[in-house]
Amino acid sequence: MLHRDQPRTSAPAVGARGPRIVASVLPADLARLGEEVAALEAAGVDWIQWDVMDACFVPNLTFGPDVIAAARRHTALPFEAQLMVANPDVLIARCVEAGCERVIVHAESTHNLHRSLMHVAESGGRAGVAMNPATPVEAVVNVLDLVDLVLVMTVNPGFGGQAYLHSMEPKLRAARAAIEATGRTIWLEVDGGIAPQTIVSCAGAGADVFVTGSTLFQDPQGPAHAVQELRALAAQGMGQRQA
Ligand code: DX5
Numbered sequence: 001m002l003h004r005d006q007p008r009t010s011a012p013a014v015g016a017r018g019p020r021i022v023a024s025v026l027p028a029d030l031a032r033l034g035e036e037v038a039a040l041e042a043a044g045v046d047w048i049q050w051d052v053m054d055a056c057f058v059p060n061l062t063f064g065p066d067v068i069a070a071a072r073r074h075t076a077l078p079f080e081a082q083l084m085v086a087n088p089d090v091l092i093a094r095c096v097e098a099g100c101e102r103v104i105v106h107a108e109s110t111h112n113l114h115r116s117l118m119h120v121a122e123s124g125g126r127a128g129v130a131m132n133p134a135t136p137v138e139a140v141v142n143v144l145d146l147v148d149l150v151l152v153m154t155v156n157p158g159f160g161g162q163a164y165l166h167s168m169e170p171k172l173r174a175a176r177a178a179i180e181a182t183g184r185t186i187w188l189e190v191d192g193g194i195a196p197q198t199i200v201s202c203a204g205a206g207a208d209v210f211v212t213g214s215t216l217f218q219d220p221q222g223p224a225h226a227v228q229e230l231r232a233l234a235a236q237g238m239g240q241r242q243a
Helices: 030-043 065-072 092-097 113-124 139-147 165-183 197-206 216-220 221-243
Strands: 018-026 048-055 079-084 101-106 126-131 149-153 187-191 208-210
Touching: 018 187, 018 221, 030 065, 030 208, 030 221, 065 079, 065 092, 079 092, 079 126, 092 101, 092 113, 101 113, 101 149, 113 126, 126 139, 139 165, 149 165, 165 187, 165 197, 197 208, 197 221, 208 216, 208 221, 216 221
Parallel strands: 018 048, 018 208, 048 079, 079 101, 101 126, 126 149, 149 187, 187 208
Antiparallel strands: none
């Protein structure tokens, strides 16, 4: 559990396209969710990701729109929902209504990805598209005009605390190239095993949004320290890529 009294470090001003540090609430104490999201805000995360799981698309079951809505009034941070569910279309509008600015749809989870992403916009949200490790970037190149974020999973979805898949870094470079070819501003997000030991190389491969759960909740110096350290290392990796 995070403690609200964690001092918020003076995180460096985040540039327009500087690294974004995003909290997964998967490790949070769900019995104290309001306090946990308030503590994440105090720690300086940029937004919160809700891992919505249905025990079908992934072998785990978590929370849905009602829980997200309950947490909404406890923080001003933006919310995004990652729909790790077998039928995302039935949850898109409800996640937006619950307070998510963005809804991320897995390319593998819908028979018509283009229509599902259109549904996010029709519901008033911003759309993101996610890929499991085995899914090639080609699966999303035809929907990049519909999204403001691409999520490359660096673990197999379902659980926190897994080992980062270094093998995803060529895919990150390919996704970054596909995004740059559009000429549009699209975030490239990674999720799974993001830690001080892994964030520099995935930033160097093209990521600029970093979702983390274990590192935030397990840092012995508190979440604010984790945010500050990850942000600095991510900026280092991004700088190496752009050099
Ligand atoms: C997997 C989850 C995790 C979580 C972050 O489905 O999406 O990746 O958000 O987990 P950590 O940071 O503990 O690897």
